Amino acid sequence: MKIVLLGRGGEGVLYLSRLIIKSFDGQNILSSEIHGMAKKGGLVEVHLKIGDYKSPTIGYKKADLVVLLNNSLKKLAYLYSQNIIFLSEKEQEYILKSNPKMLNIYMFAKLAKVLNIDYQKAISLINKNDAEFFNKGFNNDIQ
Amino acid sequence: MLAKFVFFAKSIFMIEILSGNEAIAQALLESNVRFASAYPGTPSSEILRYGLYLKSKYNLNAYIEWSINEKVALEEALSASFTGIDSAFFCKQVGLNVALDPLMSASLVGTQGAFVVVAADDPGPYSSQTEQDSRMLALFAKIPVFDPSDIKEAYDFSKKAVELSRTYKLPVMLRTTTRISHGRQNIVVQDNIENITLNAEFKKDPARFAATPKLRFILHKKLNEKLFSIASKNSLKFDFFGNILLVSSGLVYSNLYELIQEHKLQDKVTLAKADMPYPLPNIDLSRFEKAIAIEETYPLIELQLNTQGRRNNIVPKEGELSMDVCEQILYNIGVLDSFVPVNIDFKDKPPSLCPGCAHRSAFFEIKQVYSDAIFAGDIGCYTLGVNLGVTDTVFCMGASVSFAFGFNKAFKLSNKNHHVVAIIGDSTFFHTGLSALIDAIHNNAKFLLVILDNSTVAMTGNQKTLSSPVNSLGEAVKPISIEKIVRNLDIGFLEIVDPYDFKKSIEVLKQSKDYIEKNSSIAVIIFRHLCVNTDEGLKNNPIIKVFVDNDCKGCKLCIDEFECQSLIFNEDTKQVEIDRKTCIDCAQCIYSCPFGSIKVLK
Numbered sequence A: 001m002k003i004v005l006l007g008r009g010g011e012g013v014l015y016l017s018r019l020i021i022k023s024f025d026g027q028n029i030l031s032s033e034i035h036g037m038a039k040k041g042g043l044v045e046v047h048l049k050i051g052d053y054k055s056p057t058i059g060y061k062k063a064d065l066v067v068l069l070n071n072s073l074k075k076l077a078y079l080y081s082q083n084i085i086f087l088s089e090k091e092q093e094y095i096l097k098s099n100p101k102m103l104n105i106y107m108f109a110k111l112a113k114v115l116n117i118d119y120q121k122a123i124s125l126i127n128k129n130d131a132e133f134f135n136k137g138f139n140n141d142i143q
Numbered sequence B: 001m002l003a004k005f006v007f008f009a010k011s012i013f014m015i016e017i018l019s020g021n022e023a024i025a026q027a028l029l030e031s032n033v034r035f036a037s038a039y040p041g042t043p044s045s046e047i048l049r050y051g052l053y054l055k056s057k058y059n060l061n062a063y064i065e066w067s068i069n070e071k072v073a074l075e076e077a078l079s080a081s082f083t084g085i086d087s088a089f090f091c092k093q094v095g096l097n098v099a100l101d102p103l104m105s106a107s108l109v110g111t112q113g114a115f116v117v118v119a120a121d122d123p124g125p126y127s128s129q130t131e132q133d134s135r136m137l138a139l140f141a142k143i144p145v146f147d148p149s150d151i152k153e154a155y156d157f158s159k160k161a162v163e164l165s166r167t168y169k170l171p172v173m174l175r176t177t178t179r180i181s182h183g184r185q186n187i188v189v190q191d192n193i194e195n196i197t198l199n200a201e202f203k204k205d206p207a208r209f210a211a212t213p214k215l216r217f218i219l220h221k222k223l224n225e226k227l228f229s230i231a232s233k234n235s236l237k238f239d240f241f242g243n244i245l246l247v248s249s250g251l252v253y254s255n256l257y258e259l260i261q262e263h264k265l266q267d268k269v270t271l272a273k274a275d276m277p278y279p280l281p282n283i284d285l286s287r288f289e290k291a292i293a294i295e296e297t298y299p300l301i302e303l304q305l306n307t308q309g310r311r312n313n314i315v316p317k318e319g320e321l322s323m324d325v326c327e328q329i330l331y332n333i334g335v336l337d338s339f340v341p342v343n344i345d346f347k348d349k350p351p352s353l354c355p356g357c358a359h360r361s362a363f364f365e366i367k368q369v370y371s372d373a374i375f376a377g378d379i380g381c382y383t384l385g386v387n388l389g390v391t392d393t394v395f396c397m398g399a400s401v402s403f404a405f406g407f408n409k410a411f412k413l414s415n416k417n418h419h420v421v422a423i424i425g426d427s428t429f430f431h432t433g434l435s436a437l438i439d440a441i442h443n444n445a446k447f448l449l450v451i452l453d454n455s456t457v458a459m460t461g462n463q464k465t466l467s468s469p470v471n472s473l474g475e476a477v478k479p480i481s482i483e484k485i486v487r488n489l490d491i492g493f494l495e496i497v498d499p500y501d502f503k504k505s506i507e508v509l510k511q512s513k514d515y516i517e518k519n520s521s522i523a524v525i526i527f528r529h530l531c532v533n534t535d536e537g538l539k540n541n542p543i544i545k546v547f548v549d550n551d552c553k554g555c556k557l558c559i560d561e562f563e564c565q566s567l568i569f570n571e572d573t574k575q576v577e578i579d580r581k582t583c584i585d586c587a588q589c590i591y592s593c594p595f596g597s598i599k600v601l602k
């Protein structure tokens, strides 16, 4: 499976990628990260390949899934795949108002659901205090 | 890090998911490297950081630390290897330029213990000023170079590099690239690194270590013999069975391998791989219809084996050889039947300093007072001063000071008076700015030197600087004071100011201008404020909430002139508003609205 994660510096893209990698523990993992020179607000792009691959990078149109943490990057996301997970305006607004740091946790939970990652396994990877937002994402609570 | 234990015959191994940089540090320490020196630079910085982590994890008797610059770092590690201690030096590709002088001699003189040079290239480039190929510098310095094609190989080849260096008493390079250094893979590593007995000895041998030119000729001859021996044992690995030969190394090999499998081209091409792309022996490739080298970023294999590639425009001469580019190449040489190039209609906003970064405040203040100056910038986060119109040149580490010197003298020769401002960060000042300043002072140059001191190497991940009273592992070291150095250089004007203090900063800048004119000499201002991208910096930052009032005219002066990412223009209301997601409540933007519409929330 080939997954591209897109977001901006400060949104926790790299942490999200570590969580995904850990959920596929035991399988072959290859990934590659690009973070440009801007710290906050700069583009962060992670390619993740799970399975029998040789190169850690993913070509345009070749991703199975794009995980989008920042909707300003939608155009870039479509270059990789038509299959994109992103946050609705409602979800964004809710998270940013209550706890912007939970953006990646919420997304991880959404993704866990889509990728059929076992609930117990996924929640065991995160900090206990983050469980509230994890559950919200897993159960699609914010509509 | 998740670890799984695997039991082999004797030692215990575990599976870890490591980045390329972490894998390199792990392998070098497992191979008994106990001295490592480096200067931070993307994408190489995490190698030393992980080395430090392993050192404290296993309580290793080892010296692992950041150095003042790459030349010094290489020399520190190299001389340790002269005593028989296995050593290593890490840098980004442009850092190797700085360290090239000692490296050129190191190959001739040779080493005693192992000495591994890890150079991290940045095809693209993503965060560098050049996309040079360090493998070419291996050829130039006449040292062998390994080029790993994935993270596992970065680990394996690091070990091979140590062994080869030990065997031939020759520096050996490991070249990595952004994709490898910042890639991750599950690999099998040792579950423990044990301390070894170190016994430094220096056997005096002036014919080697202090060789005169005549003796250097003999050393050169010996070096060539070593290289011949290494090359004769080196070879290519061949995969697949087509008539067209593609020769590659490094990450590009992995891209090609995967594309060949994806498009089932196994009977059309043969893929050859060089683990060590220099030195290569003569290899007969005449059984193939044609041979094409596809490698990043210069034609190293191509020139040695005299294949096609960059020289006849089959391979692009610049840029990363990404999956897409490799696919295009396969199509261009006729092995792939169809290829639809992707129309890249995405353009991201240019990079920008963090919201609340004190560099931005300093830039804004500098341009209020020195509006007509030439701004010689330098390498660091503050390169982004270009967004505020306060950076006219960016070259290489330390060049701001020497450029200011050159500009000033050139205008003087032409009987013109032009304000010149050099802008440099604290770590870059130590790196190479200081020597340029000494020269400028000695030769009566006249300009303003601004040192942006945030007490960290911010751009590369907040490594410590020489002004820190503790080393990277928290042990006491002697802090080096920038102001003490400058003061001792007999600078008549030295002021230290927090750029968050707008009024004081403007005042100091005005005074500096008067001083420079009156005394026709150099003035120095140190703008000191912690980087707000560190926990300590953010914790200590003042918190003052601001808002944009309803009288905002929508002139966007604040956005254009101050350029904080958290000031956003609302296309519906045609007014500016604060992006609460990213704003850190520093209130530095209030000075940027000439109508006072950005107000403190009481």
Ligand code: SF4
Residues within 6 Å of the ligand: A039, A040, B352, B353, B354, B356, B357, B358, B359, B381, B382, B454, B458, B459, B531, B532, B533, B534
């Ligand atoms: S990392 Fe620090 S120095 Fe760099 S832009 Fe951000 S706040 Fe400024």
Ligand code: SF4
Residues within 6 Å of the ligand: B355, B356, B546, B564, B565, B566, B567, B578, B579, B582, B583, B584, B585, B586, B587, B588, B589, B590
């Ligand atoms: S207060 Fe102003 S300058 Fe500071 S981060 Fe917010 S918008 Fe940017």
